[in-house]
Amino acid sequence: MSAESLTLDKPRSPRRPAARRNNFELYSWLFMRLSGLALVVLVLGHLFIMNILDDGVHRINFAFVAGRWASPFWQFWDLAMLWLAQLHGGNGMRTIIEDYARKDTTRFWLKMLLYASIALILAVGTLVIFTFDPNIAG
Numbered sequence: 001m002s003a004e005s006l007t008l009d010k011p012r013s014p015r016r017p018a019a020r021r022n023n024f025e026l027y028s029w030l031f032m033r034l035s036g037l038a039l040v041v042l043v044l045g046h047l048f049i050m051n052i053l054d055d056g057v058h059r060i061n062f063a064f065v066a067g068r069w070a071s072p073f074w075q076f077w078d079l080a081m082l083w084l085a086q087l088h089g090g091n092g093m094r095t096i097i098e099d100y101a102r103k104d105t106t107r108f109w110l111k112m113l114l115y116a117s118i119a120l121i122l123a124v125g126t127l128v129i130f131t132f133d134p135n136i137a138g
C-alpha cells in the first residue's frame with residue numbers, strides 16, 4: 001500500500017463561493033472554539049456523572065433521570081449540551097459539505113438535509129427537557 005492511499009483526499013469542490021460581505025465565517029470560526037471549550041466541561045462532566053460517579057451507569061433509570069430533571073441546574077446543563085453539541089456538530093458538518101460536495105445541487109440538498117435534522121433534534125430535545133413529566137402513572 002503506497003503512502004498516498006493512506007492520506008485524506010483534498011477538498012474536491014472546484015471552487016468556494018465568493019466571500020460574503022458579512023463576517024459570518026469569522027463568527028462561525030470563533031463559535032467552534034468557544035463551544036468546543038464549553039463542551040469539554042459539559043460533555044466530560046456528563047460522562048463522569050453518568051458513567052463513573054457512585055455506581056455509574058448501573059444506577060441510571062427513570063427515577064434517576066426524573067430526580068435530575070427536577071433541578072433547573074441539570075435541566076440547563078442538558079439543554080446547553082444539546083444546543084451546543086448540535087450547533088457545533090452541525091456547523092462542523094456544514095464546513096465538511098462546503099469543502100467536499102462537488103456539485104452546487106448536491107451541496108444545497110446535503111445542507112438542507114443537515115439543517116432539517118438539526119432543527120428536528122433541537123426541537124424534540126428541547127421539548128422533552130421542558131415538558132418531561134415524572135408522574136409516569138398519569
Ligand code: HEM
Pocket residue numbers: 032033035036037039040043085086088089090091092093095096
Ligand atoms: C469535547 C469538546 C470538543 C472540542 C474541544 C471541539 C473542538 C473543535 C474545533 C476547534 C473544531 C474546528 C476545527 C477546524 O476549524 O479546523 C471542531 C470541529 C468539528 N467538531 Fe468539535 N469539538 C468538541 C466536541 C464535538 C462534538 C461533541 C461534536 C459532535 C456532536 C463535534 C463535531 C465536530 C465536527 C463535525 C467538526 C468539523 C470537523 C472538520 O471541519 O473537519 N465536536 N471541533
